Amino acid sequence: MAVDNDGIAVVTLQRPPVNSLNLDLLQAMNNTFDDVAKNKSKGMILTSASPTVFSAGLDIMEMYKPDPKRVETFWVTLQDMWLKLFGASFPTAAAINGHAPAGGCLIATSCEYRVMLSGKFTIGLNETALGIVAPTWFQDSLRHTIPTRQAEIALTTGKMFTVDEALKVGLIDETAADKAEAIEKCKKFIKRFDKIPSLARGMTKQIFRQEVLKKLLTNRQADTKQFLDLVNQPKVQQSLELYLAMLKQKSQK
Numbered sequence: 001m002a003v004d005n006d007g008i009a010v011v012t013l014q015r016p017p018v019n020s021l022n023l024d025l026l027q028a029m030n031n032t033f034d035d036v037a038k039n040k041s042k043g044m045i046l047t048s049a050s051p052t053v054f055s056a057g058l059d060i061m062e063m064y065k066p067d068p069k070r071v072e073t074f075w076v077t078l079q080d081m082w083l084k085l086f087g088a089s090f091p092t093a094a095a096i097n098g099h100a101p102a103g104g105c106l107i108a109t110s111c112e113y114r115v116m117l118s119g120k121f122t123i124g125l126n127e128t129a130l131g132i133v134a135p136t137w138f139q140d141s142l143r144h145t146i147p148t149r150q151a152e153i154a155l156t157t158g159k160m161f162t163v164d165e166a167l168k169v170g171l172i173d174e175t176a177a178d179k180a181e182a183i184e185k186c187k188k189f190i191k192r193f194d195k196i197p198s199l200a201r202g203m204t205k206q207i208f209r210q211e212v213l214k215k216l217l218t219n220r221q222a223d224t225k226q227f228l229d230l231v232n233q234p235k236v237q238q239s240l241e242l243y244l245a246m247l248k249q250k251s252q253k
């Protein structure tokens, strides 16, 4: 993690090749978010070390033929990551320098501001296209970002937005020509709060987001059970196997 002179933490996801979210990466993110809060940084920008992928979403290997204890810890750690990021009192922004499907889109929409690189990248919650259902809090993060009607259509169709489409619907706030420009634009957003008392800002954000946060906080066990029941279904395991094979075949072309 790097903290620049302005006191803004720039957190770079660095798990090659595609920043898929496995247990280790999620734990590291949680520790980093705690550090950013403790260090009283002015704000945090999330970005990726990959030049083409912000994050490929959940690591499918964590869900394929899983160890029962580990997969449960994986899900609870993912819930923690979302609660910390979506509920952070400090300003958050995402410099999206590549593809952001599913869990990658979840991270981006949990932030308050998004700048995405122009190019052939896509962002969205594609779960239905994979034959799975985006959990309530994934859906809520999207609904919190774009108008409800567009969110419903995007979720039910598993839409992956191009950068232009994402800008038009408000899924991203700005585009940038390169990563440095994206980070600069995110910093400019965070600096808007320089003259706003941070307690008032943080509390206002928390009040604004509390309904959605409370939904998961009061439902955590049921949410975990739902995920574990789903992931352990033979049909889901079969889909995961096929999906992994498809990804592998594609990467070998």
Ligand SMILES: CCCCC/C=C\C/C=C\C/C=C/C(=O)SCCNC(=O)CCNC(=O)[C@H](O)C(C)(C)COP(=O)(O)OP(=O)(O)OC[C@H]1O[C@@H](n2cnc3c(N)ncnc32)[C@H](O)[C@@H]1OP(=O)(O)O
Residues within 6 Å of the ligand: 017, 018, 020, 052, 053, 055, 056, 057, 058, 059, 060, 061, 063, 099, 101, 102, 103, 104, 126, 127, 130, 131, 132, 133, 134, 135, 227, 230, 231, 236, 239, 240, 243, 244, 247, 248, 249, 250, 251, 252
């Ligand atoms: C399918 C049924 C799931 C059931 C699960 C049950 C409940 C789900 C609950 C929650 C919702 C789920 C949320 C998620 O986030 S699921 C993950 C969804 N992610 C995706 O669909 C993205 C898949 N990846 C891609 O589309 C592409 O990789 C990319 C991100 C566009 C990047 O393309 P690029 O060409 O740059 O890379 P490659 O495709 O060549 O990939 C390189 C390498 O990485 C492996 N890989 C890619 N994505 C993942 C992943 N999400 N998990 C694990 N591994 C991944 C890929 O297989 C290649 O591996 P190789 O060994 O061949 O090099």
